[in-house]
Amino acid sequence: MYQVGDNIFYPLHGAGVIKAVEEKEVSGEKQEYYIIKMVLDNLKVMIPESKIADSSIRHVTDLASLKKVANMVEDEESDEILPWKTRHNVNMNKIKTGKLKACAEVIRDLIRVKKADKLNSSERRMLGKARDFLMSELKLIEGIEEKQIERFMLKLK
Template sequence: MFSIGDIIFYPVFGAGYILNIEEKEICGEIKKYYIMKFLLNDMNMMIPIESVVGRRIRRAISPDECEKVLNIIKSNPVKLSSKWSKRCKHYTQSIRSGDIFLLASIIRDIAGLYRTRSLSKSEAKVFMDIVDMVAGEISLVTNRDLNSVKKEILNKVNMNEFLC
């Protein structure tokens, strides 16, 4: 399914790449594992090859699709629910889906919400976590610096004050 060097996206963990493919014996059972390195938190993870599909790990988008993602981010926002519980559920489901286009729309929509009122600390954290995931994938695919991609995303939604 994947080869060494392939750029991947793992929901919740974000973008990374296949560092290696190794056979390991664990609990007396020999299996092949992907060794993945993730951009965010500089973390390595070992996952059995046979369990990749169930975990929604996918190939990264193409450079052309990166432009589509950035266009979604700068498009007109859709009004979110006024209830935090509904918004939180929507955000969580979207993050778990690993759909970068859906994540881009959430960036756009939270930014639209921010224009009408301040964000809670929880919502601001979710917003930045999603920005990090989207920026990470675009950064690896386009071979650009992560912070410059984050800055570009935040510029598109006029939320530069969220830059660290």
């Protein structure tokens, strides 16, 4: 399914590169593990091969898909203003999907709320994490230039 050298996105962890597939013994049971070097925090994550399908890991998006997402996010309106607890749950569920468009929507929507009102501390942290996740993926998109990253991020403001 995935191979060493693949750029992947792991929800709630960000983007990374599969560095190895190794057999490890855990609790007396041998399994194959994907060893992933994450862009954020220089973290190393090990995921059992048997759990990879259920983990919502996906390949990092390509430049053409990024452009489509940028246009969709820019053209779409935010959801109606929700109470902050509901908004927090909706946004967390979007981030958990690991989809680029969903993460970009969270950033866009929280920035719009920030401009209209003040974000509470949990929403400020969520906005920061969503930006980190997005930037980690943008850094691994093949063929992307720094100016394209900057333009994409500007569309979210």
